[in-house]
Amino acid sequence: MRMVCSACSKSRAFELIGMCDCGGVWMVEYDLDRVKAKMTREVLQRRPASMWRYRELLPVQNQQAVVSLGEGWTPLLSLDRWAKSLPVGQIWVKREEQNPTGSFKARGFSVAVSLLQERSIRKAAVPSNGNAASALAAYAARAGIEAYVFVPQDCPGMFVREAVSFGASTWLVDGLIHDAGKIIEDGKKEHGWFNVGTAKEPGRLEGKKTMGLEMAEQMGWQLPDVILYPTGGGSGLIGIWKAFRELKALGLVQGEMPRFVSVQEEGCTPIVDAVKKQTTQVIPPANPPASSPTGVRVPRPPAGALILSILRETEGTAVAVTAEEIADAQRILGAHGISASPEGGAVAAALLWLCDSGFIRSDDRVVLFNTAHALKYWHYPAPREISVIREYREME
DSSP, X not given: OEEEETTTOOEEEOOXXXXXXXXXXXXXXXXXXHHHHHOOHHHHHTSOSSGGGGGGGSSXXXXXXXXXXXXXXXXXXXXXXXXXXXXXXXXEEEEGGGSXXXXXXXXXXXXXXXXXXXXXXXXXXXXXXXXXXXXXXXXXXXXXXXXXXXXXXXXXXXXHHHHHHTTOEEEEESSOHHHHHHHHHHHHHHHOOEEOSTTSSSHXXXXXXXXXXXXXXXXXXXXXXXXXXXXXSOHHHHHHHHHHHHHHHTTSOOSOOOEEEEEEETTOOHHHHHHHHTOSSOOOOSSOOOSOSSTTOOSSOTTHHHHHHHHHHTTOEEEEEOXXXXXXXXXXXXXXXXXXXXXXXXXXXXXXXXXXXXXXOTXXXXXXXXXXXGGGGSOOOOOTTSOEESSGGGGO
C-alpha cells in the first residue's frame, strides 16, 4: 500500500496526510494482484452486509483497530414510478441517510478514526457544516478518543446537539467552514489534536469510496450511465470515481465510466463556476456565500482541481439549483417515501434540470445520492451554552 499524488504522480509510503505540496490529492494505491486473489465476487457474497466487506480496499492494516457502528450497505432503491414520468431510462437513489448518525459521513469517519486508533492518536478535531461533526463525535466516542468540533454559527441545531450528546467539545464559529478549519490549524500544536477535516488525511476519502463499491455490487457489477452527487468538499464524488477505477482494474466491472455531475446550491457554486469558465482550478467566490447552511456550502473545496478533472474525464458537468427547487424536489422524493436532506433534494432538482436540457438521455440509467436524513435539518435550537468564537485565541 502506497500513496500517489493525483497531480504530479509522486509516490510515497502511506501516511496520514491528504494533500501534496503541489496541490494534488494523495491517493491510496493497493496491491491489486493481492486484492484480486482475496476479494472475489463469490467471497464478497459470504461477507457481512457492511462497508468493511471491502477491507482489502481500505487502508486499515490492523483489523482489531477497526471502529464501526454498523455503517455501509445502504439500500439502492429503484424509483420506477418517477422514472416513467421523465425522459430517462431508470432512476435509483442510494439511501445514505440510513447510515449511523444519519449520513454518508459515517463511512469516512469509520475509516479515519480507525486509522487514528491504529496509531494511538487520542485527540481529533474537525471543521464541519454539520454531518461531519456528528460523525466524528460518534466514532470518536466509540473509540474512546477526544473529539473537538467546530461548526458555523448558523449550523442547524440538531447537529450541534448531537455532537454534544456524544461528548464532543463543541464550538460555534462566527464564520464559514474554512474559518472553522483555520481555528483548528491554529490550535492543533497547543492542543495536540489531529485535524480530520476534508483532504487532511486519506481515511475519509477511502471510507466514502465504499459507496461506489457497494453500488456496483448492488447493480450486479454494472455501472450506471450518470451519477448525480451533491458537492461541497467533494471527497464523496472523488471516492466513488476512485472506487470505479479500482473495480475496473480488478476486472470486477467493465464498460465506460459514468458521467459524473456535481450539484451545488446557487449562492455558493465554485465548481459550477469553474465548469462554466472552463478553468482547471476552482476560484472561491469573491463575496460571502449566500446559500443555505448545508454540506454543499463549501466556498473553497481543497480538492477542487481533482473534482474538475473528474468531470472533464467522464464528460460530466456541474449544475446549480435554487433553494426553492431543492425544497420542491425534497417533496417529490418524500412522495416516494424518501427522507431527503437538502443535499438529496439538490440532486433530484438537478435531475429535472438535466432532463430538460437534454444532458440526460431517454435510455440513461441514473443514480442519485441522498447523503443525509431530512430530520437533521429541522429548525431546532442549538444548546445555549455553546460558545461562539471567531478565532482560535477566543477559545480560552
